[in-house]
Amino acid sequence: AQSVTQLDSQVPVFEEAPVELRCNYSSSVSVYLFWYVQYPNQGLQLLLKYLSGSTLVKGINGFEAEFNKSQTSFHLRKPSVHISDTAEYFCAVRPSGGSYIPTFGRGTSLIVHP
Amino acid sequence: GAGVSQSPSNKVTEKGKDVELRCDPISGHTALYWYRQRLGQGLEFLIYFQGNSAPDKSGLPSDRFSAERTGESVSTLTIQRTQQEDSAVYLCASSPTGTVYGYTFGSGTRLTVV
Numbered sequence: 582a583q584s585v586t587q588l589d590s591q592v593p594v595f596e597e598a599p600v601e602l603r604c605n606y607s608s609s610v611s612v613y614l615f616w617y618v619q620y621p622n623q624g625l626q627l628l629l630k631y632l633s634g635s636t637l638v639k640g641i642n643g644f645e646a647e648f649n650k651s652q653t654s655f656h657l658r659k660p661s662v663h664i665s666d667t668a669e670y671f672c673a674v675r676p677s678g679g680s681y682i683p684t685f686g687r688g689t690s691l692i693v694h695p
Numbered sequence: 696g697a698g699v700s701q702s703p704s705n706k707v708t709e710k711g712k713d714v715e716l717r718c719d720p721i722s723g724h725t726a727l728y729w730y731r732q733r734l735g736q737g738l739e740f741l742i743y744f745q746g747n748s749a750p751d752k753s754g755l756p757s758d759r760f761s762a763e764r765t766g767e768s769v770s771t772l773t774i775q776r777t778q779q780e781d782s783a784v785y786l787c788a789s790s791p792t793g794t795v796y797g798y799t800f801g802s803g804t805r806l807t808v809v
Contacts, residue, residue: 587737615797624699624786624800625738671737681726681790682751683798687737 583608583674587686595694596664602657602689604672614655615673615683616646625671631655632677642666667693697721699801701787707807708777716772716804720789727770728798729762732784741785744770746792777808 588603606612613632617625629640636648646657655672669690675683700719708714720727729741740754744764755761759777764770774781784805788798 617800622802624802625788625798626800627797630797680751681745682728682740682743684740685730685738 583610583612583676583684585672585674585684585686587670587672587689589689590687591690591692593692593694594662597661599660600658600662600666600691602670602672602691604655604657604686606653606655606672606674608653608674608676610679611677612674613677614646614648615675616640616644616655616657617671617673617685618642619669619671619688621668628657628670662691662693664693664695666691699787699789699799701785701801701804703804704802705805705807707809710779710808711776713773713775714777714806716774716785716806718770718772718787718789718801720768720770720787721799723767723791724789724799725767725792726790727764728788728790729770729772730786730788731756732786732803734783738786741772774806777806779808782806782808 584607586605594600615630616628619625629638631638631648639645644659669688671688672686673683702717725746727744730738742762743751759775762772784803786803788800790798
């Protein structure tokens with residue numbers, strides 16, 4: 582079984598500042614990793630994913646994440662946030678083989694202030 | 696269709712009544728997932744369908760919950776004798792087989808049990 586921990590329930594930041602949303606996972610097998618964004622009253626949208634290869638993954642809307650196997654982390658970063666980035670962000674993990682059921686973290690609410 | 700469609704978008708029901716929630720996946724997506732999202736919580740896995748295989752029901756919280764899917768089309772999640780703790784947003788997602796492509800989510804059904 583795997584688990585996902587998003588260490589921060591809420592991250593307030595000013596517009597144009599950099600941000601990092603933290604995600605740590607636990608798994609006994611190799612995994613694929615995902616970040617999703619959920620805007621108010623909407624479903625989840627895929628931001629980016631790590632499957633293999635380069636540990637730095639770039640996604641939509643200027644976000645990127647770095648897979649760190651030794652620290653079992655997959656932190657999400659953006660160098661300069663916009664008001665429109667205000668949303669809930671979910672980290673997810675699933676085994677690279679076997680079960681296709683992803684496990685999601687509890688989410689981090691990113692609040693961008695003007 | 697172009698995306699995953701869920702209906703109704705909102706449902707208010709009286710405690711003890713049965714409810715049916717519907718999910719229309721993307722055409723051609725063989726995998727379908729139901730998740731529950733309680734207020735301020737992460738996504739809780741409920742059930743997974745993969746093609747014509749037996750569904751993985753390991754996440755269903757009680758025997759009041761059941762789900763069906765006909766082939767690779769529409770799925771219905773049924774909650775019998777609803778309780779107030781069933782109040783949540785129920786999210787459906789679909790994906791191609793064995794996905795490494797991520798999951799496409801619907802906008803969810805917000806269920807309120809009064």
